[in-house]
Amino acid sequence: xxxxxxxxxxxxxxxxxxxxxxxxxxxxxxxxxxxxxxxxxxxxxxxxxxxxxxxxxxxxxxxxxxxxxxxxxxxxxxxxxxxxxxxxxxxxxxxxxxxxxxxxxxxxxxxxx
Amino acid sequence: xxxxxxxxxxxxxxxxxxxxxxxxxxxxxxxxxxxxxxxxxxxxxxxxxxxxxxxxxxxxxxxxxxxxxxxxxxxxxxxxxxxxxxxxxxxxxxxxxxxxxxxxxxxxxxxxxx
Numbered sequence: 293x294x295x296x297x298x299x300x301x302x303x304x305x306x307x308x309x310x311x312x313x314x315x316x317x318x319x320x321x322x323x324x325x326x327x328x329x330x331x332x333x334x335x336x337x338x339x340x341x342x343x344x345x346x347x348x349x350x351x352x353x354x355x356x357x358x359x360x361x362x363x364x365x366x367x368x369x370x371x372x373x374x375x376x377x378x379x380x381x382x383x384x385x386x387x388x389x390x391x392x393x394x395x396x397x398x399x400x401x402x403x404x405x
Numbered sequence: 406x407x408x409x410x411x412x413x414x415x416x417x418x419x420x421x422x423x424x425x426x427x428x429x430x431x432x433x434x435x436x437x438x439x440x441x442x443x444x445x446x447x448x449x450x451x452x453x454x455x456x457x458x459x460x461x462x463x464x465x466x467x468x469x470x471x472x473x474x475x476x477x478x479x480x481x482x483x484x485x486x487x488x489x490x491x492x493x494x495x496x497x498x499x500x501x502x503x504x505x506x507x508x509x510x511x512x513x514x515x516x517x518x519x
Contacts, residue, residue: 394450
């Protein structure tokens, strides 16, 4: 079946540091890929997405590129802020399985001033 | 505010009981998804409905059932509750049937089984 593997957390960075959160996936079909963010006490919200190979999703300074050859969708940000502290989830939606969604375990990011 | 509403916000009940969680999707969204988030198992996809019909099924226990009504709101029924069912239950909605669609998440219902 489909699966998503994220780098284990928690991740602690200083403000303005570079962020990478690794995400790799396995899927039987040709999935769409997503990054969601969950702030404390809230539900998940979409951060960015990519629907085909080599697509780059970007939002709020975050970027991720759909790499079919390495089955990866790593999240990056050049300079993190304290307000980026949250849990980040990588996810896929498998078009060959009626769009069933599979989420990674989440990576907790803490940014210190 | 995502536009997805969930009630109740908190629910405390005893083992063996049955509860119903309710979700109203964003206006115009036809798909509703249910997820369970627990500390030990992360975010688990339970089930999806699209325009009233079951569309995709995940790790949903037989003690759990769901449905989507003609007005598109959805209910998740949890019965014969066990301690391990304590979790945050999220509902999400999307415009289309799922492939490539952004999902909008509600604030969740926190279920505590004592």
